[in-house]
Amino acid sequence: MIQNRPPNPPEAFFSFESFMQTLNLSKQDIYQSSFDEKQQVRRIRKKKTIIKNLDRIFGSVLKISNKKGFKAMSMRDLSLESGLSMGALYNYFSGKDDLLEMLQHQQRSITGKLLEERIAAVSSPRDKLKAAIYTHLYLSEALQPWFYFSFMEAKNLTGAEKEKTVASERASEKLFFDILADGQAQDAFHPHDPRLGASLIKAMLQDWYLKRGKYATRSVSVDQYADYVYRFVETFYVKAEG
Amino acid sequence: MIQNRPPNPPEAFFSFESFMQTLNLSKQDIYQSSFDEKQQVRRIRKKKTIIKNLDRIFGSVLKISNKKGFKAMSMRDLSLESGLSMGALYNYFSGKDDLLEMLQHQQRSITGKLLEERIAAVSSPRDKLKAAIYTHLYLSEALQPWFYFSFMEAKNLTGAEKEKTVASERASEKLFFDILADGQAQDAFHPHDPRLGASLIKAMLQDWYLKRGKYATRSVSVDQYADYVYRFVETFYVKAEG
DNA sequence: ATTCAATTAGAACGTTCGTTTTATTTTTGT
DNA sequence: ACAAAAATAAAACGAACGTTCTAATTGAAT
Numbered sequence: 222m223i224q225n226r227p228p229n230p231p232e233a234f235f236s237f238e239s240f241m242q243t244l245n246l247s248k249q250d251i252y253q254s255s256f257d258e259k260q261q262v263r264r265i266r267k268k269k270t271i272i273k274n275l276d277r278i279f280g281s282v283l284k285i286s287n288k289k290g291f292k293a294m295s296m297r298d299l300s301l302e303s304g305l306s307m308g309a310l311y312n313y314f315s316g317k318d319d320l321l322e323m324l325q326h327q328q329r330s331i332t333g334k335l336l337e338e339r340i341a342a343v344s345s346p347r348d349k350l351k352a353a354i355y356t357h358l359y360l361s362e363a364l365q366p367w368f369y370f371s372f373m374e375a376k377n378l379t380g381a382e383k384e385k386t387v388a389s390e391r392a393s394e395k396l397f398f399d400i401l402a403d404g405q406a407q408d409a410f411h412p413h414d415p416r417l418g419a420s421l422i423k424a425m426l427q428d429w430y431l432k433r434g435k436y437a438t439r440s441v442s443v444d445q446y447a448d449y450v451y452r453f454v455e456t457f458y459v460k461a462e463g
Numbered sequence: 464m465i466q467n468r469p470p471n472p473p474e475a476f477f478s479f480e481s482f483m484q485t486l487n488l489s490k491q492d493i494y495q496s497s498f499d500e501k502q503q504v505r506r507i508r509k510k511k512t513i514i515k516n517l518d519r520i521f522g523s524v525l526k527i528s529n530k531k532g533f534k535a536m537s538m539r540d541l542s543l544e545s546g547l548s549m550g551a552l553y554n555y556f557s558g559k560d561d562l563l564e565m566l567q568h569q570q571r572s573i574t575g576k577l578l579e580e581r582i583a584a585v586s587s588p589r590d591k592l593k594a595a596i597y598t599h600l601y602l603s604e605a606l607q608p609w610f611y612f613s614f615m616e617a618k619n620l621t622g623a624e625k626e627k628t629v630a631s632e633r634a635s636e637k638l639f640f641d642i643l644a645d646g647q648a649q650d651a652f653h654p655h656d657p658r659l660g661a662s663l664i665k666a667m668l669q670d671w672y673l674k675r676g677k678y679a680t681r682s683v684s685v686d687q688y689a690d691y692v693y694r695f696v697e698t699f700y701v702k703a704e705g
Numbered sequence: 706a707t708t709c710a711a712t713t714a715g716a717a718c719g720t721t722c723g724t725t726t727t728a729t730t731t732t733t734g735t
Numbered sequence: 736a737c738a739a740a741a742a743t744a745a746a747a748c749g750a751a752c753g754t755t756c757t758a759a760t761t762g763a764a765t
Contacts, residue, residue, distance in 0.1 A: 267763095270711075290618055292534040296753060306713050307754080317753065373615070376532055416681065417691045424670035425663050432662070439658065449659045457698045509733085512741075538723060549724080551742050559723065 234339065234352055237443050240359045244335075252276065252327075271313075277303045278313055279327070282320060283366035291321060291374045321374060322382050328367040329389045332360055336393065346404030347459055353400060354426065354454065355447050357393075361430040362443040368430040394419050401458065410458045418458065425450050476581065476594055479685050482601045486577075494518065494569075513555075519545045520555055521569070524562060525608035533563060533616045563616060564624050570609040571631045574602055578635065588646030589701055595642060596668065596696065597689050599635075603672040604685040610672040636661050643700065652700045660700065667692050 234240075252275050281303040285294040296317065300307050314320045339356045343349055361368045375386050397419035404410030429436065429446055436446065476482075494517045523545035527536040538559065542549050556562045581598045585591055603610045617628050639661035646652030671678065671688055678688065 267710075288618070290532070290534055292532055293619070295751075297751090306715095308714090308756085309712050311754075312711080373618075376530070376615075377535070413694075414691065417683065417688070420670060420674070420677075421667050421692065421695060424667050428662060428666035428669070435662075441659065446659070449656065450663065452655075453663060453699050457695050509740075512733095537721075539721090548743050548745095550726085550744085553724075554741080 234343075235355055235444075235447075237359050237362060240356075241363060244363060252279075274305065274309070274313060277305065278310065278320075279324060282324060283370055286374065287366055287369055291370075291377060318379075321377060324367070325371055325375075325378065325382060325386060328364065328371045329385065331364065331367075333389065333392070335360060336396065340396065340400075346400060346407055346409045347455075349400045350397075350404065350454065350459070351451055353397060354422065354451050357426045358429055358443055358447045358450070361426065365430050365433050369433070372427070372431065394423055397422050404458065409460055411460060413458060422450075422454055425453070476585075477597055477686075477689075479601050479604060482598075483605060486605060494521075516547065516551070516555060519547065520552065520562075521566060524566060525612055528616065529608055529611055533612070533619060560621075563619060566609070567613055567617075567620065567624060567628060570606065570613045571627065573606065573609075575631065575634070577602060578638065582638065582642075588642060588649055588651045589697075591642045592639075592646065592696065592701070593693055595639060596664065596693050599668045600671055600685055600689045600692070603668065607672050607675050611675070614669070614673065636665055639664050646700065651702055653702060655700060664692075664696055667695070 252272050278299070281299055282291075282294065285298050285302055296307060296310065300310060303310070314323060336353070336356055340349055340353050343352050371386070375383070378386060398415050401410060401413075401415035401418050405412055405415065429443070494514050520541070523541055524533075524536065527540050527544055538549065538552065542552060545552070556565060578595070578598055582591055582594050585594050613628070617625070620628060640657050643652060643655075643657035643660050647654055647657065671685070
């Protein structure tokens with residue numbers, strides 16, 4: 222009987238289906254919180270109405286912007302796609318710039334929270350590496366339009382919001398850096414430069430949401446992709462057990 | 464004396480500096496050819512003037528667009544940055560859409576030509592893989608603003624031009640696919656799926672020009688990056704010699 | 706049935722945009 | 736120095752944009 226081993230990561234870590242079952246809840250919470258923070262506008266009082274319409278608005282913005290760009294999307298486009306009148310739309314944001322910031326903020330909140338939670342749940346460098354890769358891919362699969370939008374429209378941000386995006390990007394790269402560096406410190410990983418390693422891993426994860434259509438055409442599932450990426454990374458970094 | 468071995472790749476293949484020395488010539492040729500094709504407009508007769516001003520225009524477009532996006536760049540912005548009046552500008556392209564297409568066409572021509580040339584110059588799968596990785600990185604380093612622009616503004620294209628971009632993207636991925644597949648057929652590479660392999664390699668190469676600023680901040684040279692990527696890929700695919 | 710919450714269609718505003726045009730001036734090659 | 740080539744500054748055009756506003760209408764909860 223195997224007894225004094227650290228517990229294996231739970232099943233949900235390495236299957237997109239079970240990952241999704243543990244996720245669903247938190248989406249609405251964040252919608253609402255992001256709106257509560259802006260009590261300046263707040264012409265809408267019912268929570269249910271807020272969530273329903275924010276969902277319609279965000280969905281429409283992502284659909285239009287990810288086709289032809291946020292700058293090329295007019296408010297008239299958005300009104301048509303969302304089915305809301307111009308007057309109604311401006312009850313939920315103060316302007317086009319505000320809309321952009323809300324979407325970026327949304328994506329940062331959800332991603333940052335979930336990623337750190339799930340990596341903290343495992344202990345060995347190897348498990349952390351695997352959990353980080355899988356979780357990142359699952360997140361970007363579940364929220365692909367958000368991820369794509371955030372990347373492509375980041376250049377339209379200004380000032381404080383731009384800095385937040387850069388900081389968030391750095392933080393998620395540091396997460397991989399720390400895993401690689403810890404693994405080397407524990408003699409579990411080969412001594413390749415962890416700085417460049419973290420960059421390359423992120424580059425491969427990024428491709429999943431930037432080229433989502435390509436992988437869909439080829440019928441590559443997120444689990445297949447995750448498995449391939451992890452084995453690729455493992456071969457280079459993780460020392461053979463024994 | 465080693466005699467019956469295939470020749471090693473020339474020095475210029477694996478040093479950015481020597482790569483640049485063999486490159487310089489062809490840039491002006493393509494500028495001019497891209498303008499000759501549009502004999503509809505052709506209010507400018509002197510080749511020297513054409514090349515000089517196209518260079519100014521393209522440089523200015525890339526500078527502005529890569530900061531705030533092509534859609535956000537106004538023709539008045541372009542006039543100011545390039546130092547050319549509105550009237551002068553419209554002697555070199557028929558409109559803003561045309562300008563976008565010229566830049567995309569430019570990048571495709573240079574890249575496609577050079578990449579195929581240099582890979583055909585070596586023979587073994589291992590050498591081809593290395594040559595493809597290095598050449599792609601060197602090209603995207605030399606033409607970073609072009610590469611970045613092409614990727615970020617591809618969604619603004621329509622119809623035939625959009626298809627050309629997709630086709631070019633597919634062709635350059637197939638190039639890596641063929642190298643991996645050939646390597647496996649010759650029993651020189653491990654039997655990992657070459658389709659996904661080609662995608663991941665391209666993802667890592669793409670990061671170099673999409674995040675150019677990050678690597679500059681960290682003082683990572685293109686040669687360091689190329690070396691790291693190649694060793695990463697080599698570990699996973701290339702069988703040990705012997 | 707009444708009240709408050711929320712949405713509607715559409716006009717209207719000031720701005721900015723891409724593009725064209727003008728008459729004049731500068732640059733270039735010989 | 737002369738003639739052709741090219742660039743100039745500035746105005747003007749209609750179209751599209753983000754945003755605001757109005758008066759009338761719908762929806763939902765008590």
